[in-house]
Amino acid sequence: MFDFDVIVIGAGPGGYPAAIRAAQLGKKTAIIEKEAFGGTCLNWGCIPTKTLIASAERFHHAAHSESFGVTAKNVAFDYAVMAARKNEIVKRLSGGVQGLLKSNGVELIAGAARFEGPNRLSVVQPDGTSRWLSAASIIIAAGSDAAMPGFLPKDKRVMDSRAFLDLKALPDRLLILGGGVIGCEFACMAAALGTQVTVVEMLEDIVMVLDRDVRRVLRKRMEALGVTLLTGAPLMDIAVKNGTVSGTYKDQTVTGDLLLVAVGRRPNTAALDLARAGVKIDERGTIPVDAQGRTNVASIFAVGDLVTGSIQLAHAATQQGEAAVEAAAGLKSHVEKLCPSCIFTSPEIGLAGLTEAKAQQLGLTVKTATFPFSALGKAMAAGETDGFVKWICDAASGQVLGAQAVGAHATELIAEAALAIRNELTVDEVGRTIHSHPTMSEAWMEAAHAFHNACIHLPKR
Amino acid sequence: MAQAVIFPKLGQTMEEGAIVKWLKKEGDAVAKGDILFEIETDKANLEVESFFEGVLLKIYVREGVTVPVNTVVGYVGGAGEKVPDQPPAAEAAPAPAAAAPEAPRASAAPAAPAAPAAPVAAPAPSPAPVPQAPAKPAALPAPAPAPAAKRLVISPRARALAQASCIDPSRVKGTGPNGRIVEKDVRAFLGAANYDALRITPAAKRLAAEKAVDILSVRGSGDGGRIMVEDIERALRRKPVTLSRMRQIIARRLVESKQTIPHFYVTVKADLTDLMAFRADLKAKGLSYSINDFVLEAVILSLEEFPVVNSVTDGVTVSWRGDVDLGMAVSVDNGLVVPVIRAAQTLTLAELNAQTKALAEKARTGKLLPDEMAGSTFTVSNMGMMNVDQFTAIINPGEAGILAVSSGRQVPAVVNGEIKIRTMMAMTLSADHRIVDGAVGAQFVNAIRAKLENIELWKALV
Numbered sequence: 031m032f033d034f035d036v037i038v039i040g041a042g043p044g045g046y047p048a049a050i051r052a053a054q055l056g057k058k059t060a061i062i063e064k065e066a067f068g069g070t071c072l073n074w075g076c077i078p079t080k081t082l083i084a085s086a087e088r089f090h091h092a093a094h095s096e097s098f099g100v101t102a103k104n105v106a107f108d109y110a111v112m113a114a115r116k117n118e119i120v121k122r123l124s125g126g127v128q129g130l131l132k133s134n135g136v137e138l139i140a141g142a143a144r145f146e147g148p149n150r151l152s153v154v155q156p157d158g159t160s161r162w163l164s165a166a167s168i169i170i171a172a173g174s175d176a177a178m179p180g181f182l183p184k185d186k187r188v189m190d191s192r193a194f195l196d197l198k199a200l201p202d203r204l205l206i207l208g209g210g211v212i213g214c215e216f217a218c219m220a221a222a223l224g225t226q227v228t229v230v231e232m233l234e235d236i237v238m239v240l241d242r243d244v245r246r247v248l249r250k251r252m253e254a255l256g257v258t259l260l261t262g263a264p265l266m267d268i269a270v271k272n273g274t275v276s277g278t279y280k281d282q283t284v285t286g287d288l289l290l291v292a293v294g295r296r297p298n299t300a301a302l303d304l305a306r307a308g309v310k311i312d313e314r315g316t317i318p319v320d321a322q323g324r325t326n327v328a329s330i331f332a333v334g335d336l337v338t339g340s341i342q343l344a345h346a347a348t349q350q351g352e353a354a355v356e357a358a359a360g361l362k363s364h365v366e367k368l369c370p371s372c373i374f375t376s377p378e379i380g381l382a383g384l385t386e387a388k389a390q391q392l393g394l395t396v397k398t399a400t401f402p403f404s405a406l407g408k409a410m411a412a413g414e415t416d417g418f419v420k421w422i423c424d425a426a427s428g429q430v431l432g433a434q435a436v437g438a439h440a441t442e443l444i445a446e447a448a449l450a451i452r453n454e455l456t457v458d459e460v461g462r463t464i465h466s467h468p469t470m471s472e473a474w475m476e477a478a479h480a481f482h483n484a485c486i487h488l489p490k491r
Numbered sequence: 492m493a494q495a496v497i498f499p500k501l502g503q504t505m506e507e508g509a510i511v512k513w514l515k516k517e518g519d520a521v522a523k524g525d526i527l528f529e530i531e532t533d534k535a536n537l538e539v540e541s542f543f544e545g546v547l548l549k550i551y552v553r554e555g556v557t558v559p560v561n562t563v564v565g566y567v568g569g570a571g572e573k574v575p576d577q578p579p580a581a582e583a584a585p586a587p588a589a590a591a592p593e594a595p596r597a598s599a600a601p602a603a604p605a606a607p608a609a610p611v612a613a614p615a616p617s618p619a620p621v622p623q624a625p626a627k628p629a630a631l632p633a634p635a636p637a638p639a640a641k642r643l644v645i646s647p648r649a650r651a652l653a654q655a656s657c658i659d660p661s662r663v664k665g666t667g668p669n670g671r672i673v674e675k676d677v678r679a680f681l682g683a684a685n686y687d688a689l690r691i692t693p694a695a696k697r698l699a700a701e702k703a704v705d706i707l708s709v710r711g712s713g714d715g716g717r718i719m720v721e722d723i724e725r726a727l728r729r730k731p732v733t734l735s736r737m738r739q740i741i742a743r744r745l746v747e748s749k750q751t752i753p754h755f756y757v758t759v760k761a762d763l764t765d766l767m768a769f770r771a772d773l774k775a776k777g778l779s780y781s782i783n784d785f786v787l788e789a790v791i792l793s794l795e796e797f798p799v800v801n802s803v804t805d806g807v808t809v810s811w812r813g814d815v816d817l818g819m820a821v822s823v824d825n826g827l828v829v830p831v832i833r834a835a836q837t838l839t840l841a842e843l844n845a846q847t848k849a850l851a852e853k854a855r856t857g858k859l860l861p862d863e864m865a866g867s868t869f870t871v872s873n874m875g876m877m878n879v880d881q882f883t884a885i886i887n888p889g890e891a892g893i894l895a896v897s898s899g900r901q902v903p904a905v906v907n908g909e910i911k912i913r914t915m916m917a918m919t920l921s922a923d924h925r926i927v928d929g930a931v932g933a934q935f936v937n938a939i940r941a942k943l944e945n946i947e948l949w950k951a952l953v
């Protein structure tokens with residue numbers, strides 16, 4: 031007999047929903063968390079960044095609303111208050127997660143877990159004592175940490191996103207290594223609060239997962255916000271001296287008060303002693319799993335950032351966690367293939383399914399259909415005319431295979447696109463679905479019409 | 492003056508072939524030696540070069556259409572030069588392989604277009620241009636329906652409903668006069684099949700309608716059994732696909748062999764341990780031989796000792812083939828080719844090695860000419876690289892046997908009354924029992940084995 035039916039390692043967005051689902055299915059469940067309930071997402075990722083971004087947007091709107099007939103004088107911000115508000119929200123949510131787990135009868139165990147066998151774990155608890163546990167099924171949801179490559183100087187001015195969120199004040203000049211999603215989100219937030227930001231990205235452009243036309247809008251807006259974007263070459267010779275961090279981009283010296291490192295994330299698999307359970311990992315330290323999240327060991331599942339090929343998003347981990355627990359309970363389940371992504375830059379970006387570039391790589395014949403917000407009444411009224419929505423469709427059938435939105439509320443807008451793609455709608459169903467007027471969502475309907483070159487609200491081409 | 496591009500005859504036995512791909516379009520500039528098109532014969536895909544310089548003025552034979560050799564497939568000439576709308580008749584005299592074709596004779600009658608020329612009910616009329624009186628395409632009768640397809644008696648409304656519902660109307664039982672299917676029948680069929688409970692995504696339904704997939708026969712993999720696009724695609728993959736010409740020839744010849752030649756099989760295992768050590772020694776000296784080289788040489792020598800295995804019979808007579816023209820089965824993309832080593836008994840081991848390498852390379856790159864793959868007298872099929880314990884091969888028609896060579900394996904073997912780890916390799920002879928008796932087959936494979944195990948022999952031959 032095992033101590034538990036299910037043990038979940040890690041209480042982030044992959045782990046805690048899995049534990050709750052297991053309890054709902056009548057399983058005796060425990061969850062082990064070494065640091066903070068809610069994991070990276072809630073404590074050092076999605077939630078705190080969005081809280082700060084909301085503050086930054088408030089400030090930006092307050093300071094830039096003259097054209098709306100609103101003038102505010104002496105608009106100022108207090109970053110310490112912003113940070114305090116963020117901490118308060120994080121605390122409330124983390125407490126909420128613990129409450130949810132307890133109300134479902136999940137046993138909460140604090141400490142760092144490691145495997146002792148395929149069904150056996152030891153946990154080093156905060157008081158230093160060890161506790162041994164066994165379970166019929168174990169779900170690994172231990173997440174990831176920011177990667178800090180070895181060539182970086184070890185200095186308090188060189189930090190990852192988590193340390194950056196603990197700052198009590200923003201630097202005057204911020205250098206960001208990495209122009210991916212995380213780098214660009216922090217760049218936009220800091221720039222909106224007056225920090226002079228420089229982003230260095232080795233690849234040819236920022237956020238390369240996006241199609242070129244979407245990146246163009248982001249790039250233009252970030253540059254308008256005052257962000258310097260240096261792409262296509264690495265940041266070399268990074269050094270800290272006299273209270274500044276500097277480096278070389280091509281033959282130019284770039285300097286900042288701080289260097290934020292956002293070059294990707296590393297799976298937290300090393301400390302788990304997976305070999306003792308016989309769980310295979312690949313050369314990057316991530317864990318290969320099947321369509322239900324099962325590792326090569328039948329009783330052990332893995333979900334979230336530390337899974338091979340994972341999209342590394344909170345909501346992806348959540349669904350994987352639920353699928354894994356259901357599989358452990360002997361139910362039919364599968365990890366969903368379609369996972370929308372949201373990027374909280376300024377402007378926001380939403381992405382679901384195939385990009386145009388990916389479709390071409392796969393050799394599919396696709397046709398894209400776009401509609402600009404500048405032709406939309408609601409966008410004009412709200413002063414949010416930058417950006418557009420885009421469908422990537424099978425050229426023959428009009429099936430929507432992918433979508434991207436860039437502009438105000440794009441992260442909300444993408445939900446409709448995800449529903450359409452997952453359910454294999456064609457542009458015809460989308461176009462025939464009545465969309466409320468005046469809303470930003472109308473853009474999806476109009477773009478669907480654009481597939482047939484039949485937009486009502488664009489001049490005839 | 493415009494020059495005719497002719498479908499070349501690339502082998503003595505070659506009678507027809509198809510252009511699989513044009514590499515130039517009408518209007519493209521063509522230099523001497525440019526690849527004009529690729530052709531597919533029953534043996535291989537080959538590239539055909541232009542002998543002329545100019546512009547590709549006209550293409551008569553589109554991709555995929557099989558035509559007799561020497562057919563005029565297009566013209567190369569000066570830009571804007573006039574060429575006939577329809578191809579002239581095929582050259583009467585067989586041109587030598589890839590020889591410079593001559594211009595069409597002025598008197599040549601224009602041939603019918605590449606389409607069924609006569610209103611016959613042949614299900615697959617040869618699309619080859621047939622020299623006949625000119626006929627306008629519009630005047631041609633519609634191709635006769637395939638004789639197998641029974642004509643469905645169905646009302647237009649019923650057909651439309653079946654189509655809109657993405658079901659196969661031939662499954663519906665008609666209740667109208669003479670069993671005619673009427674709308675009511677389709678509705679009843681849909682009701683009985685619980686059609687309304689069927690769930691399908693819009694894109695999947697559209698694809699099913701376009702490709703005429705009966706969605707009642709498709710199992711849905713989506714939520715609650717909903718039919719998704721990938722389910723329709725899976726159903727489409729079940730539809731028959733015409734085999735490539737190469738596979739069709741392989742299929743025909745294998746069936747012919749198995750049906751007409753009484754195969755019998757005999758297996759021996761050769762101890763390769765000493766030979767592998769010998770080969771390693773040679774390698775250290777800079778001489779690179781493969782195990783296959785030794786196997787082929789052992790086979791050649793044994794065929795000289797057992798002429799009946801290098802013979803052919805029609806059931807009435809038996810003929811010794813004389814030279815050992817050794818076929819060597821080489822696996823290629825989606826098929827198998829058998830290049831032939833001519834008069835292999837006259838080659839030294841080094842020459843055999845060189846020829847084998849060259850032929851295998853040509854086979855892999857699709858450069859073998861048809862004549863290089865015809866007329867073998869015995870074949871060796873070596874799957875040593877494929878990690879197999881043992882297999883049997885099917886005799887090439889026209890031969891008396893084939894040797895199936897498997898992988899060398901380290902196994903416990905008894906040597907002088909002691910168990911040792913030895914590398915053993917299974918070889919199975921398939922022989923035509925009409926002329927090769929069991930005893931002869933056994934002696935033949937044992938001769939091969941004895942040679943492979945006789946290092947003194949190899950020392951003499953290298």
